[in-house]
Structure formats: structure tokens, C-alpha cells
Amino acid sequence: MDKINLDQADSNFRKELASQPGGETISACFTCRTCTASCPITAVNDKFNPLRIIRMALYGLKEEVLTSDFIWLCSSCYACQERCPQGVSITEFMTLLKNLAVKEGNMPTGIRVQRDTIKGEGRIYPIDDFDNKKRAKVALPPIPTSCNVVEKLFPPVRN
């Protein structure tokens, strides 16, 4: 793991986070490491460490966190959040970081494809006639193969 360079700290980042859902509680962290010890991702890959991410955010390392690959490794499993003795909403915080990273233009291709498919088709796995044939074969009802309401819910300006 590379050394963290504190010179790039952005002192407003902490405040920016505190005002958004998922970011309100992180300053209560007293570094007990329960989150990291509970994390199934840390268990298989030490590149990922939720406490380290919280500390980096509290130090104001905005750029480094929001351009990182590692925030995307959180599986949103809530193991950490359920156990944090300080009531830090760690999972929600990870979601917030991912959302902020997307606003800055950083997201893994797989996540981008998922988002665009859902916003365009209303489903992550759009259904085609072949799927409906397989469904019919086992007497399951057909599923619509197109979805118009997403255009109304997400008019182009939102995208």
C-alpha cells in the first residue's frame, strides 16, 4: 500500500461529506477496527480496508478517495455497519463515496453498463422473445420486452 500524502488534503471535504446522507456519522469513528475485522472483502484482499477509507476521508483526501479503485470493492454487505459501536453508517458512507466519484466522472465500466442498461431498459437483464419462449415452456407468464416509463422517470437532462 502506498504512503498517503497528506499535502493534498482538502479541508472542506469533511464538511461536504457531513452534509450528505451516509456522511453525517463518520466523525464519530474512534478507530476500533471492528469494521475492517468484519469485512468479507478485506478478508480476501487487503487493498480494501473500510477504516482506512474513513480515515482518508476525515483527513480530507478527496481526490485520492474519489479516484480510487478500492471504494468500488465494497459489496454493501452491511457487516461493518451492523457492528460499529459508534453508530457510523459505514455502508451508506461507501455508497455516498461511490456516488460522489460518479459525479466526478469515475466509475468502473461494469457499473456504468449496469446504470445505463437500467435507465434505458428499466431492467438490468432486459427480456427478449427468446426468454419469454423459455418461460412459456415451463408455463411462466410473459414479461414485457420493452419499458416506456423510464423515459418519463429519467428525462434526458438527468443522464
Add this chain to the structure above:
Amino acid sequence: MKYAFFLGCTIPARSRNYELSARKVADKLGIELIDVEEFICCGFPMKASDYKSAEIMGAYNLCLAQEKDLDICVLCSSCASQLTEVAHSLSEDGPDREQINDELSRAGLKYGGGVKVRHFARVLLEDIGIEKVKEHFIKDLSDLKTAIHYGCHYLKPSEIYDGFDDVENPKSIETLVALTGARVIDYPGKKRCCGGPVLPVEENVALSVAKEKLDDIVDAGADAMCLVCPFCSVMYDDNQKSIESEFGTDYNLPVLYLTQILGLAMGFDRKELGLNINVVKTKKILSKLGL
């Protein structure tokens, strides 16, 4: 008992075995599952990239159930968590609901609160009751040793789930499985995540997480795994072969949905429960059970 049946995206496309078996079990128990064609994705897979849009999708689906004056029954744990969370945060009249209703007005909808969202397993426990479920069992499954995988979003975040089960010591699924006579065996790492959400980000990390659980379950001597979420099934059933070849392991562990196990006890046959569609072959457990 009547519910709006929320299938989500993964089940109709990739888990027909889950859908088939759930419909059979529901039928047997007199649960009426109403299909709502207009339902769209619950929004869960978009939470990481755009949680506002994910919330709008969740609320849109709640509105459709509200129009029919029905509560929602889901099969997927991710759908359960996303829709329950949105229902929870929009339960009170206030600025959050107003803001979402502003967005929904483009589709001519308005959410008024009050739609309840529950997982199928929870409906069985809370609305049907274990005695009634058990009345319909005609086959004894006591030769089957199962390892239960609860997964994450079936139970968490606990603050949205009214404490229906205990996050650190869950019992709801094994209570249902044990009714069939099947043995529920314990294993380390029972509460571990399947790794599914990381699959589109870094496949190897996701598969490593899933591998740990398969190792533990096979070591504990289970004949089959039992789960309640199609996302988890993608990791353990669909990807079991990839995990085996990636890590040089050998599991051959059948991965059954809770509803397939309940359906076997109710006397449905292999095809009726979609057991022939499971990726890891289920024949060896059926012959063990004399079915």
C-alpha cells in the same frame, strides 16, 4: 392472502427455477401472487452509481402496488432491501416524500405511504405461520443435510426490517427448512456475504469471497446449500464451475432455493420445482432422498 408479486430483474431472466418453485409453494398454501406487468427494476443495482434514481425506481414500484391496494412480496433479497428501504424512508409525509413525488409526477403517480414489502420467507413465517406450512408436507427430507446461506440484504440493514430476525444469529430460514425434517448444519462464516455486488467490478475478488463459503460448507459435510436470493445463487450455482477452475477446487455442491426444498417436502416433482434448471446437478440429492 394476496400480494403484488415483485420478481425484479434477475429472477425472470436467470432464475426460473426459483420463480417456478415459489409459485408452486404459494399455490399450495393459498397465497395469491398477483403479477404486475409494469414493475421495473427495484433500483438496487443503481444505488452505487446514482442513489437518487434508484430511489425513484423503488418508489415507482411502490406506487404500482399502492394502486392495486396490495402489499408486495419479493423473492430477491436485494429487491427486498431496496424496496423496504424506500418504503421506510417515504413512510412519513414530509420533504423526502414530496421530492420523490415531484419526480413521480412525470409518470402521473404519487406515493402516499403504507405499502409493506416483505420477502417470501417472511410472508410464510408472519402471514401463513409454520403450523399451516407444515400441514402441507407429505415427504420427509430427514436424509438431507443443508447449509443455510442467509446473505446480506435479506436481513440488513436491520433498522428497516422491524427486527423480524436477528442479524448476528439469524433463525428464520432454518426454522422453515427444519420443518421439512431436513438437517440444518452449522458452518463457519455462515454470515459471510456472497460477493455478488463486486462481480461487475473485480471478478476475482467476488469469486474469492464466494469460494470461502463453498470451502466451509463442503468441509462441514452438507449435501446442499439453501438460499433465498437469485444474486447469491448466481455466485454459488452459476459460478461454482468458474470458482472450481479458478482455484483448483472441487465442490459439486447443489445450490437449492428455500422454495425448492419446501416444494420437495410438499411432494412436487423435480421439474415442477425447476430442479432440472439448477446449474449444479441436483440428481444426487434426489436419489439420496429416494425421490
